[in-house]
Amino acid sequence: MKLKVLATALALLATSACVYADSEALNRIERLEQSQSTQHQLVVQNSNSSADASKAPASLKKPEKKALEPTVDQAKAAIIVANILTRFEYDKKPLDENMSQAVFKEYLKMMDPAKMYLLQSDINEFEPVRQNIHTMLMTGRLAPAFAMFEKYRDRVEQRFDHALALLDKPFNFDIEESFNLDRKKAEWASSDEQINDLWRKRIKNDYLRLKLAGSKDSVIVEKLKKRYINNRNQIMRMNGEDVAEMFLNAYGNSTDPHTSYYSPSSAKNFDVQISLSVDGIGAVLQKRDEYGQIREVVPGGPAAKSGQLNPGDRIVAVGQGESGPMEDVVDWRLDDIVKLIRGKRGTTVRIEIIPAERGMEGKHTTVSIVRQKVTMEDQAARYRIYEAGTDANKRKVGIITIPSFYEDFDAKARGESNYKSVTRDVRVILEKLDKEGVDGVLLDLRNNGGGSLSEAANLSGLFLGGPNPIVQVSTAEGTTSNVRSATGKIVWNKPVGVMVNRISASASEIFAAAIQDYGRGVVIGDPTWGKGSVQTIRGLDEFLRRHEGEELGSLKWTIQKFFRVNGSSTQEKGVVPDIVFPSAFDPTELGESSYENAMPWSKIAPTRYSGYDTLADKIGPLKTMHEQRAQQSDSWKLLLDELAYARKTSDKKVISLRYATRLDEREKMSAEQSQFEERRKKLGESDVNSFRLDDGLAAGEGNLTQELADEKKRKESLDIAIKEAANIVADLVDQK
Structure with a gap:
């Protein structure tokens, strides 16, 4: 038996190179395999008994707690992941005592990010694990990590049982006390008394939110009991696959923010997301x-x-x-x-x-x-035509919303002629827009977190032709190559705009940077995420001779860093738009620069490419026209006021638990929001993005019919920012 580890070039560039792990890693896996059949039987028994324990409603029965033990497959997965990440990740980090510390910290953060379950004494009890995670991963001995989770699960059960008991007693809403919503930097509670008081305040706030929204006490108690029971039961039903995934993800995230382990179940869900088919x-x-x-x-x-x-x-x-x-x-x-x-x-x-x-x-x-x-067509590219510009000079702008850079890799590999991809969908849209006499297009990449690298390149080719270099990729060894658009003519030769925001990342940044560097179109919005690295995903069973029934999950790890054709990296800095809009996001909280272990920005030599010289002289006039329009626009002023109000409210982390104080705050908030709604109504702007008073509900507790109606309205409506971006594209049309 041999443990094959794919070389980084194989993962992305489809070469045939591969290398082999050391003999010690092979021996570890072979020793694990000796007990494999027994372990699989145990897994089946656990699965069946779990199903039998799930028949009573949450309100009547607490799930049975079962001992969680790592399987042979999970141990194998740990060994393979450790070997891949220490040998073939772009920014290789040794699996040593320092990494143990980082993984331990990340694992705790994943389990208890707000420090509302575990005590300092629990953390002290975990100290031997902190010191030995590196050997656990290299040898596949995951039992200590499972023991940590079982302690966490016990604490979750205790906290929610305590919460349910508190709901049987009245709260005093007349005293002035507060609750801190942001506990990321808080210390671990030192005693049961201290953490019970934290939970008392949390529950009091949950109760108060519903009370302020107009719910009766009896309804509040029933709703919160259901919520807490469901939350408790979901954690108590987590299985060994979930725990192994969490722990290996703690390791992956500690090496690189974009390295992830997917359990067999999660790997299937990832395939659905990237292919948009199931x-x-x-x-x-x-x-x-x-x-x-x-x-x-x-x-x-x-x-x-x-x-x-x-x-x-x-x-x-x-x-x-x-x-x-x-x-x-x-x-x-x-x-x-x-x-x-x-x-x-x-x-x-x-x-x-x-x-x-x-x-x-x-x-x-x-x-x-x-x-x-x-x-899933609702998650695919879609479009609408908007008449932008002045009343005297209207221009038809096609607004194409691209939620992700999806591609059905499996269907493509099977040779299916109608496989799903964003490039194919956008090509069809562009051809329709051209027939309808549209003057320019605006591609809306806001909140698009990326996807397929080849799709980013090929989508660029619809506007740049091909083959053209779209992005440079560099290996850890310093080898640099170009990723090019597919061979073909330009599909759209009219003006182009690209709208981005802080959540636009990875493939979105590659596309936006290519359009900007070639001078093919104007980029609008706020600076992007700043993810300048390339990942590959591989099933871990590819590295072993498979046994029947063996499922090891998949690993997505960083293998390359990408650079714009001008040589600059998007890492940390992102893509800075040609015309910057006010942002709804705090860059210190969101973005690559917010990660402690993010790779630094760097630069390499530019590649040879032939850009468009005509756009550079037009950016200045486009900015001027935008600023003049913004100064005179009541809608733009509304947008600025709403963003300022949102930042003010989100910055408030400590809240009062006194009813009279919160009621006064709510009434002031209601008056402010009514003014926003009235301004929107007067301006004819959609109210889909307007503020709503807190209803105190958690996910899945609201009115589903209303939620779906709001989502439909959101998809069909154009917000103030996208309308102004379309106006900029209309200006660009007139600059020709």
């Missing part, structure tokens, strides 16, 4: 109390075509095939429900539901649906 029924689920609930039905999917499932339906049980036994899924974790519903294309799944329109006491219905390939 074999299933075409329904989006959410957790609602103890039930999995249908949140959305994907248009064109099997569920939509059947007409049998609707938003709000609650799932009670799932059965496989036409006659397989129904498995009760009440109070199951959402991921586990999804696993049962997804499945092989062409197979049947039966789902027992409580239809939304019948209420909780309504008669159950069982629906039967044949699984098919589902494409």
Whole structure:
């Protein structure tokens, strides 16, 4: 048996090079394999008994706590991850005592980021683990990390049981005391008394938020009990796969902010996100109390075509095939429900539901649906045409929203002619816009966190032609090469604008930088995230000769750093727009520069490329026209006032727990927000981005119909900033 580790060039550039791990790593895995069959039996038993323990509603039954032990596969995964990251990550860091300290700190942060569960005495108890994580990872001995999680799980149970007991007693809202919402830099509580008082204040704030929103005391108590029971039960139901993933992610994140381990289940979900396709029924689920609930039905999917499932339906049980036994899924974790519903294309799944329109006491219905390939078009590129400019000189601007740089790698590898990709979708959109006589396009990349590197290059080619160098990539050894757009002619030769914000990252930054460096279009918005590194993702079973039933998960790790064609890195600094808009984000809290272990900015020699010389002289006049328009625009003034108000409210970290004080604050906030709404109404601006008073609800507790209506309205509406960006593109049209 050999442990094959792919070279960095193989991961991205599809070369055939590979290297082998040392013999000691091979011996560790071979020793682990000797007990593999027994371990797999234990996993199956745990899985079955977990299902049996999940049949009672959360309000009636606490989950059984089971001892968590790492499996052989998880131990193998740890060894392989350790070997890859110490040998082949771009910014290699030794797995030593210093790394142990970093992983320990990150693991605690993942479990208890607000320091609301564990005590200082628990941290002291974990001290031997802190000192030995490096040897644990290299040898695959994960039991101490699992023991840490079990202690955390015990504390979660204690804290929420304490919270439930407190709800049976009245709170005194007349005394002046406060609660700190930001506990990232807080010390660990030193005693049960201290942490119980923290929880008393947390629960009092949860209660007060609902009370200020107009809920009656009896309703508040019932809602909070359900919330706390559900939160407790979800943690208590975490399994060994979750724990191994968390711990290996703590290691990955400690080496590089963008290095991640995906458990076998998470790896499947990642594939869905990047390909925008999955074999299933075409329904989006959410957790609602103890039930999995249908949140959305994907248009064109099997569920939509059947007409049998609707938003709000609650799932009670799932059965496989036409006659397989129904498995009760009440109070199951959402991921586990999804696993049962997804499945092989062409197979049947039966789902027992409580239809939304019948209420909780309504008669159950069982629906039967044949699984098919589902494409999530609502997460794909979309467009609309907006008339920008002045009344006397209107210009048609096509606004193309691109949520991510998606690509169905598997379908492409299989040679499917209609595989999903952002470049293919945008090409179709551009051809439609050209036929409709659109004068210019604006690509909205706000909140686009990236995706496929090849898609970033090929999308650029629609505006630059190809093959052209789009981005330079450099290995840790200093070898530099160009990633080029696909061969082809320019699809869109009219004016182009690209809108970005602080959340635009990675592939978004590559695309925006290429458009800017070539002088092909104007970049608008606020400075981007600053992620200038390239990752690859590989299934860990690729590094071993597979055993039947073996699943090791996947690793995404950093293999290269990318540089703009002008030689500058986007790392930390991001892409600075040609025309900067006011930002809604705090750069100290969000962005690459906020990471303690982020790689520094650097620069290399520019590559040879031929840009457009005409745009440089136009940026100045475009800025001037924008500033003149902004000074005269009541809508722009509204945007600035709303951003200032949002920053003021978000900066407030310590809040009062006195009812009269909070009521006064709420009334002032309500008056301020009413003014914003009135201004929006008078200006004809959409209210989709306007402020809402806090309703005190957690995710999954609100009115689903209203939430879906708001989401639909948000997609269909144009905000003030995007309208002004379209005006800038219209100005660019007139500059030709």
